[in-house]
Amino acid sequence: KNEVEQSPQNLTAQEGEFITINCSYSVGISALHWLQQHPGGGIVSLFMLSSGKKKHGRLIATINIQEKHSSLHITASHPRDSAVYICAVSISNFGNEKLTFGTGTRLTIIP
Amino acid sequence: DTEVTQTPKHLVMGMTNKKSLKCEQHMGHRAMYWYKQKAKKPPELMFVYSYEKLSINESVPSRFSPECPNSSLLNLHLHALQPEDSALYLCASSPVPGRYGYTFGSGTRLTVV
Numbered sequence: 001k002n003e004v005e006q007s008p009q010n011l012t013a014q015e016g017e018f019i020t021i022n023c024s025y026s027v028g029i030s031a032l033h034w035l036q037q038h039p040g041g042g043i044v045s046l047f048m049l050s051s052g053k054k055k056h057g058r059l060i061a062t063i064n065i066q067e068k069h070s071s072l073h074i075t076a077s078h079p080r081d082s083a084v085y086i087c088a089v090s091i092s093n094f095g096n097e098k099l100t101f102g103t104g105t106r107l108t109i110i111p
Numbered sequence: 112d113t114e115v116t117q118t119p120k121h122l123v124m125g126m127t128n129k130k131s132l133k134c135e136q137h138m139g140h141r142a143m144y145w146y147k148q149k150a151k152k153p154p155e156l157m158f159v160y161s162y163e164k165l166s167i168n169e170s171v172p173s174r175f176s177p178e179c180p181n182s183s184l185l186n187l188h189l190h191a192l193q194p195e196d197s198a199l200y201l202c203a204s205s206p207v208p209g210r211y212g213y214t215f216g217s218g219t220r221l222t223v224v
Contacts (some may be wrong), residue, residue: 031158032215033212035215040199040220041217041218042117042201042215042217043154043203043215044215045212045213048211048212055150081222086153088153097208098156098159098167099156101153103153
């Protein structure tokens with residue numbers, strides 16, 4: 001079982017729909033990251049969370065530390081939101097921290 | 112400057128070639144990372160440099176050799192690669208090791224023929 005699980009793996013929606021992507025993790029973490037990757041491209045960091053909720057434009061990220069669960073929401077989705085969204089957690093390991101990635105959610109927004 | 116710049120963007124090399132990938136940032140970040148990403152898979156950590164010293168090597172084959180000449184620059188030297196090493200190689204940086212978020216480069220797409 002992966003330490004970071006995302007759902008759904010693939011999501012297709014109509015433009016304007018409200019989107020939710022979920023992330024669950026099974027280990028103690030120091031932070032959780034939501035990342036965006038467009039096809040063939042690099043990765044953009046959207047949010048880093050250690051508690052509560054953050055909002056940036058149409059994107060909202062929440063985390064529940066007790067339940068080891070985070071969600072990424074996109075309001076009023078647009079075709080340019082089509083990308084792979086990756087949940088990653090920062091885990092401490094003998095004084096070093098490193099990211100452990102989920103397998104990603106491929107989002108396609110249809111005009 | 113809030114970017115991590117990777118060069119080249121694309122690289123095709125033969126199995127006997129020696130080449131280098133370059134990563135540069137001018138944000139004053141003291142941790143830099145190399146990741147390897149195969150198609151439709153999440154990135155895999157290869158190396159971490161913390162304050163210009165190698166702090167994590169994820170059992171990467173010796174045909175990959177990292178170098179951090181200064182706090183702004185990270186290189187990945189490639190020698191005698193195999194076709195299965197073809198992948199997107201991503202560089203990232205963070206202000207201090209593992210904290211305060213990461214900035215990723217756009218990657219170098221490497222093809223080994």
